[in-house]
Amino acid sequence: MTARIFSRLILSLVAVLALALIAVDYLVTQRVQETFASQLRQELAEKARTIALMLPQKPGEFGELAKATGARLTWVDASGRVVGDSDSDSRSMDNHKARPEVAAALQGQVGSSLRISPTLGVRLFYVAIPYQGGALRLAVPAAAVEAQVRAIRNDVLLSTALAFLPIVIVAAVFARYVSGRLGTIIDFTRQLAEGNFRARLPGSSRGVLGALSTKLNETSEKLEFMLDRLETEHAELEKLENIRKDFVINVSHELRTPLASIQGYTETLLDGALHDPANNLKFLNIIRQNAERLARLTADLLTLSRVELNQQEFKFASYRAHRILSDNLDGMRPIAERRGIQLVLDPVEPAVAEVFCDAEAVHQILTNLLDNAIKYTPDGGTVTIGARQLGASNDPAGRVEFFVRDTGSGIPAADLPRLFERFYRVDKARSRALGGTGLGLAIVKHLARSQNGEVRVESQVDKGSTFIFTLPVHDLGLSDAKPIQKELTAS
Ligand SMILES: Nc1ncnc2c1ncn2[C@@H]1O[C@H](COP(=O)(O)OP(=O)(O)OP(=O)(O)O)[C@@H](O)[C@H]1O
Numbered sequence: 001m002t003a004r005i006f007s008r009l010i011l012s013l014v015a016v017l018a019l020a021l022i023a024v025d026y027l028v029t030q031r032v033q034e035t036f037a038s039q040l041r042q043e044l045a046e047k048a049r050t051i052a053l054m055l056p057q058k059p060g061e062f063g064e065l066a067k068a069t070g071a072r073l074t075w076v077d078a079s080g081r082v083v084g085d086s087d088s089d090s091r092s093m094d095n096h097k098a099r100p101e102v103a104a105a106l107q108g109q110v111g112s113s114l115r116i117s118p119t120l121g122v123r124l125f126y127v128a129i130p131y132q133g134g135a136l137r138l139a140v141p142a143a144a145v146e147a148q149v150r151a152i153r154n155d156v157l158l159s160t161a162l163a164f165l166p167i168v169i170v171a172a173v174f175a176r177y178v179s180g181r182l183g184t185i186i187d188f189t190r191q192l193a194e195g196n197f198r199a200r201l202p203g204s205s206r207g208v209l210g211a212l213s214t215k216l217n218e219t220s221e222k223l224e225f226m227l228d229r230l231e232t233e234h235a236e237l238e239k240l241e242n243i244r245k246d247f248v249i250n251v252s253h254e255l256r257t258p259l260a261s262i263q264g265y266t267e268t269l270l271d272g273a274l275h276d277p278a279n280n281l282k283f284l285n286i287i288r289q290n291a292e293r294l295a296r297l298t299a300d301l302l303t304l305s306r307v308e309l310n311q312q313e314f315k316f317a318s319y320r321a322h323r324i325l326s327d328n329l330d331g332m333r334p335i336a337e338r339r340g341i342q343l344v345l346d347p348v349e350p351a352v353a354e355v356f357c358d359a360e361a362v363h364q365i366l367t368n369l370l371d372n373a374i375k376y377t378p379d380g381g382t383v384t385i386g387a388r389q390l391g392a393s394n395d396p397a398g399r400v401e402f403f404v405r406d407t408g409s410g411i412p413a414a415d416l417p418r419l420f421e422r423f424y425r426v427d428k429a430r431s432r433a434l435g436g437t438g439l440g441l442a443i444v445k446h447l448a449r450s451q452n453g454e455v456r457v458e459s460q461v462d463k464g465s466t467f468i469f470t471l472p473v474h475d476l477g478l479s480d481a482k483p484i485q486k487e488l489t490a491s
């Protein structure tokens with residue numbers, strides 16, 4: 001491609017230069033010929049006049065006079081008849097009245113012409129002057145004049161061509177440079193057309209080609225950026241679609257188990273077990289447990305979707321951190337006591353620490369975390385809750401960090417990243433046996449976010465886990481926020 005551009009550029013230049021040479025040749029030839037012809041005309045006319053003065057005295061020396069001038073001499077009378085000719089027998093010559101130079105001389109003017117002599121058969125330059133009513137004509141071969149014109153013409157052409165040489169060299173260098181750059185740009189655009197938006201042109205901001213390269217690079221960068229974004233969006237959409245599918249499968253599965261159980265035991269009862277005093281109450285209890293599980297599951301799903309879609313209404317206000325913790329702890333005490341688990345409330349530092357939140361949402365967060373802590377801690381263990389303030393109380397971005405720490409089974413590090421996903425359970429069977437739906441931590445995460453907080457976990461297998469969530473000290477504007485945006489989250 002580069003070679004093609006280069007040869008085209010060079011060919012165009014050579015064509016232009018050749019045209020220029022032709023024009024120069026034409027103009028120079030014309031001008032030189034005119035100059036020589038006019039000089040020769042003058043010269044021959046002068047000589048003819050001298051001969052005209054001398055001829056009457058020496059009529060017999062016609063041929064000598066012609067030789068002295070170095071030209072052919074012809075004498076024509078008024079009728080056009082050739083009286084004498086230095087190079088030919090005048091008697092054999094036809095009437096010269098019509099010869100252009102003779103015709104002009106017969107009119108009383110100096111005539112000239114350049115043509116082939118019908119008598120001698122060579123190209124001659126003729127000049128005729130009026131003489132005794134007729135004409136006296138001198139002629140010299142045109143070849144000498146033409147050779148001089150040709151020599152000058154050759155000199156001019158050669159020097160013009162030599163003058164063009166540096167132009168050709170400079171143009172060749174320039175053409176090589178331009179064709180190289182253009183070739184690179186064409187290769188680059190081909191790569192773009194093939195979809196390689198990572199291609200870049202070598203940087204140079206000089207000149208028009210530099211500006212073009214910069215613009216093309218910018219275009220390529222934008223295309224690459226857009227493509228990356230589309231790929232990311234596509235990947236995200238695929239991820240969301242997979243999450244949606246997983247969610248539907250999970251929900252159906254979670255609903256199917258209790259429903260199948262209810263259906264099975266109801267049929268057993270109807271088939272006669274209702275009158276079997278040894279089993280009827282047991283079966284009814286199982287049916288009730290499964291109905292409760294279904295109710296819990298649907299309630300959790302509802303809470304989750306409301307929070308996710310920002311449809312949950314919150315009543316934000318300032319609450320003392322200590323008060324929130326103690327209220328929640330009291331509510332969980334009966335369950336903990338049944339398992340011999342000690343519930344400890346760490347003193348909050350500073351004691352006056354306050355948080356800006358919805359009390360019911362924080363209650364739900366703490367209940368879920370305490371429920372897990374008690375559920376996944378062996379009998380006789382300890383669950384500690386507490387809070388501490390991060391930053392000064394007057395700091396507008398100040399936060400209070402709450403924690404729920406247990407001495408339970410702990411969570412393997414591999415499970416931690418997915419722990420807050422919907423339906424994610426470390427030990428499915430155990431969670432189900434304990435009546436869990438696997439939605440608790442997903443609800444905690446979304447509720448914490450809706451309060452402008454975050455949640456995280458630190459855990460060590462067989463040592464215990466600490467769930468930590470933050471809440472703002474001040475109103476960060478969330479209390480005025482209307483449900484606006486459906487948040488498509490992964491869990
Ligand atoms: N304190 C904890 N100690 C050990 N494992 C925990 C703890 N808290 C949560 N987990 C693990 O995380 C999983 C998810 O917890 P999550 O609260 O979402 O579900 P669940 O407790 O099983 O069911 P639900 O809370 O809906 O009744 C649990 O199944 C459990 O495996």
Ligand SMILES: [Mg+2]
Pocket residue numbers: 368371372436440441
């Ligand atoms: Mg739970």
